[in-house]
Amino acid sequence: MDFIGAxxxxxxxFLMEGLGVTLIVAGASIVFSFLIGCVVGIIRYIQLPVxxxxxxxxxxxxxxxxxxxxxxxxxFALPEAGIRLGLVTATIIGLTIFEAAMIAEIVRGGLNSxxxxxxxxxxxxxxxxxxxxxxxxxxxxxRRMIPPLVSQFIALLKDTSLAVVVSLPELMHxxxxxIGHGYSYTIPILLLVAMIYFTVNFLLSIVSxxxxxRQV
Amino acid sequence: xxxxxxTEYFGTYMEGFRGTVLSSLMALAGSFLLGALIAVxxxxxxxxxRWFGTGYVEFLRNIPLLLVVYIFYYGPxxxxxxxxxxxxxxxxxxxxxxxxxxxxxxxxxxxxxxxxxxxxxxxxxxxxxxxxHxxxxxxxxxxxxxxxxxxxxxxKNSSVLxxxxxxxxxxxxxxxxxxxxxxxxxxxxxxxxxLALTLPLSYGVRVWERRLERKY
Amino acid sequence: MRKxxxxxxxxxxxxxxVLAGCGSNGAGGNAASGGNTSTPAAGESTGAxxxxxxxxxxxxxxxxxxxxxxxxxxxxxxxxxxxxxxISKAIxxxxxxxxxAIELKEVTSKTRIPMLNNGEIDMVVxxxxxxxxxxxxxxxxxxxxxxxxSLLVKKGSPIQGIEDVTADTxxxxxxxxxxxxxxxxxxxxxxVLEFDNYQDAFNALKAGxxxxxxxxxxxxxxxxxxxxxxxxxGKPFTDEPYGIAVQKGNxxxxxxxxxxxxxxxxxxxxxxxxxxxxxxxxxx
Numbered sequence: 001m002d003f004i005g006a007x008x009x010x011x012x013x014f015l016m017e018g019l020g021v022t023l024i025v026a027g028a029s030i031v032f033s034f035l036i037g038c039v040v041g042i043i044r045y046i047q048l049p050v051x052x053x054x055x056x057x058x059x060x061x062x063x064x065x066x067x068x069x070x071x072x073x074x075x076f077a078l079p080e081a082g083i084r085l086g087l088v089t090a091t092i093i094g095l096t097i098f099e100a101a102m103i104a105e106i107v108r109g110g111l112n113s114x115x116x117x118x119x120x121x122x123x124x125x126x127x128x129x130x131x132x133x134x135x136x137x138x139x140x141x142x143r144r145m146i147p148p149l150v151s152q153f154i155a156l157l158k159d160t161s162l163a164v165v166v167s168l169p170e171l172m173h174x175x176x177x178x179i180g181h182g183y184s185y186t187i188p189i190l191l192l193v194a195m196i197y198f199t200v201n202f203l204l205s206i207v208s209x210x211x212x213x214r215q216v
Numbered sequence: 217x218x219x220x221x222x223t224e225y226f227g228t229y230m231e232g233f234r235g236t237v238l239s240s241l242m243a244l245a246g247s248f249l250l251g252a253l254i255a256v257x258x259x260x261x262x263x264x265x266r267w268f269g270t271g272y273v274e275f276l277r278n279i280p281l282l283l284v285v286y287i288f289y290y291g292p293x294x295x296x297x298x299x300x301x302x303x304x305x306x307x308x309x310x311x312x313x314x315x316x317x318x319x320x321x322x323x324x325x326x327x328x329x330x331x332x333x334x335x336x337x338x339x340x341x342x343x344x345x346x347x348x349h350x351x352x353x354x355x356x357x358x359x360x361x362x363x364x365x366x367x368x369x370x371x372k373n374s375s376v377l378x379x380x381x382x383x384x385x386x387x388x389x390x391x392x393x394x395x396x397x398x399x400x401x402x403x404x405x406x407x408x409x410x411l412a413l414t415l416p417l418s419y420g421v422r423v424w425e426r427r428l429e430r431k432y
Numbered sequence: 433m434r435k436x437x438x439x440x441x442x443x444x445x446x447x448x449x450v451l452a453g454c455g456s457n458g459a460g461g462n463a464a465s466g467g468n469t470s471t472p473a474a475g476e477s478t479g480a481x482x483x484x485x486x487x488x489x490x491x492x493x494x495x496x497x498x499x500x501x502x503x504x505x506x507x508x509x510x511x512x513x514x515x516x517x518x519i520s521k522a523i524x525x526x527x528x529x530x531x532x533a534i535e536l537k538e539v540t541s542k543t544r545i546p547m548l549n550n551g552e553i554d555m556v557v558x559x560x561x562x563x564x565x566x567x568x569x570x571x572x573x574x575x576x577x578x579x580x581x582s583l584l585v586k587k588g589s590p591i592q593g594i595e596d597v598t599a600d601t602x603x604x605x606x607x608x609x610x611x612x613x614x615x616x617x618x619x620x621x622x623x624v625l626e627f628d629n630y631q632d633a634f635n636a637l638k639a640g641x642x643x644x645x646x647x648x649x650x651x652x653x654x655x656x657x658x659x660x661x662x663x664x665x666g667k668p669f670t671d672e673p674y675g676i677a678v679q680k681g682n683x684x685x686x687x688x689x690x691x692x693x694x695x696x697x698x699x700x701x702x703x704x705x706x707x708x709x710x711x712x713x714x715x716x
Contacts, residue, residue, distance in 0.1 A: 177497070205278075
């Protein structure tokens with residue numbers, strides 16, 4: 001176990017470079033999957049004809065497939081169907097599709113948890129479906145969704161590591177390269193990478209706890 | 217779609233299917249036992265165990281599964297007793313999932329009204345008797361849907377075994393793909409194998425959830 | 433159970449829809465990141481491919497990032513270096529008059545043919561053996577390196593050559609490589625574990641996951657140079673002539689590559705590159 005050699009300045013900056021890619025890809029995927037997930041979740045909640053059942057089946061299918069498979073598929077199988085995506089684009093789309101399906105279920109669950117009586121009261125006092133959703137259900141639902149949403153974002157950040165199967169130069173991939181340069185680096189590097197992921201995710205969860213506290 | 221890939225390589229697919237099922241089942245059993253233990257630590261009266269339980273859960277929830285698998289794959293070999301990809305992957309899966317299961321079980325236990333513990337304790341039951349005879353039987357029913365979801369995640373997550381040559385579905389898909397050069401078809405068929413496992417399970421979870429909703 | 437079957441059949445029926453949906457989604461995503469002009473278009477035509485490279489002013493080459501001596505990414509400098517890189521630069525110089533008009537992309541044995549056929553890279557210069565099977569998928573240049581399959585073991589291993597490999601031996605290799613097919617043909621019933629790239633395979637050998645690692649001797653020498661506890665044993669037991677792969681039908685690019693290779697041989701530059709990385713002059 002060579003801690004000193006493993007934690008050389010070059011190796012550390014190389015790992016930081018990987019962390020940068022992880023953060024960029026995760027950040028973009030979080031934004032996209034949150035937006036898409038919200039729209040899909042709301043459509044499923046208000047039960048639009050045709051669209052809702054179709055989305056239900058799509059969400060159900062995607063949720064039940066391994067993310068590793070989805071990312072690999074986006075990158076290397078879709079081109080055979082004429083759709084060519086770059087490395088970063090394919091990874092972000094793969095992550096977004098998968099996580100949006102997860103988030104859609106969180107959003108739908110959050111909205112469903114709001115008492116139906118409130119909806120009926122709002123509707124009978126003359127509010128439209130949209131107004132009820134916007135002013136009554138969404139504000140309360142969103143508050144309840146924050147903890148599971150943050151868990152999902154943390155999961156997403158961790159899941160970017162699966163992009164090693166498409167050789168995305170993110171943190172895990174760079175860790176692998178460093179380990180390849182010296183086997184005695186294995187344990188020190190794995191420990192360090194664990195600490196990096198832990199720190200980033202822990203900060204994320206602290207922020208969310210603050211956010212929650214302020215909301216209540 | 218070239219169905220001959222499925223027919224010609226059916227044996228190979230099935231070999232991977234068996235690997236995935238076996239790994240998932242063993243990891244499920246392991247993660248349930250570990251998770252239950254950690255959950256009891258976390259809500260138990262002993263402070264050091266509570267700290268340990270909290271540390272265990274917080275750490276594992278914030279690092280990627282792939283990293284956990286790498287730790288069990290490379291770690292023991294440094295000590296001179298290497299674990300093969302299947303074993304290391306399965307242990308990694310079990311340990312990683314146990315942190316989520318611990319949280320699910322803890323939440324289930326917390327959902328049982330506090331008054332019951334007090335009643336049981338004041339009628340002379342010890343702490344462990346209260347747990348085993350009063351709290352756990354009720355908690356388990358509540359915990360089944362989240363446990364089911366974790367099992368689905370487990371099956372999907374078992375695809376990381378391919379990265380350590382763990383003889384699972386994804387691994388054999390990669391092998392088939394290297395032979396056929398038909399990435400799209402090869403992985404669509406793999407997706408069907410995964411769905412055959414996960415879709416019935418998610419359906420079962422949903423049914424159980426509805427039953428719970430109706431009761432309360 | 434009947435309901436779950438029904439759900440499953442609906443799901444299957446809608447799979448097509450979802451894929452189509454992903455498709456349009458994907459195209460949109462690509463358009464959004466429209467600055468990505470370095471991605472070559474899929475050229476199935478003949479003759480146009482070289483023109484496209486010239487128009488772009490940059491050669492996009494798929495190389496290994498994890499293979500010492502041929503293509504290895506150095507964490508310190510961030511550069512990728514090796515025999516394959518120098519050959520790629522020579523080709524860029526020949527086609528575009530500038531050896532730096534080049535973009536390298538990481539490929540593995542598993543990903544190089546898909547990436548080439550997707551039109552993401554103009555050529556693969558990545559320790560790729562010319563085989564009849566692969567010729568069905570891609571077009572190859574002339575041989576630019578002559579390798580042979582061999583074995584890498586920990587020093588002191590009872591395995592000293594292919595004759596010591598039995599059905600009880602676990603051999604490590606990489607997914608999509610010719611070596612794993614060869615070893616299965618040579619030793620019936622041998623247990624082979626396949627990894628995504630050489631680095632994972634070598635790490636697995638170091639971790640004691642198998643008794644030997646098999647691939648081309650040229651790559652194995654690089655690994656042995658990286659870690660002196662390991663050595664290449666026995667004589668090469670196959671011929672692995674490396675070729676540069678291009679998309680099927682891009683004969684103009686193949687010609688340009690072959691011209692480059694010939695010029696390199698004539699000027700003696702090839703020998704210099706060979707010696708720089710392999711440490712000796714190429715055998716005649």
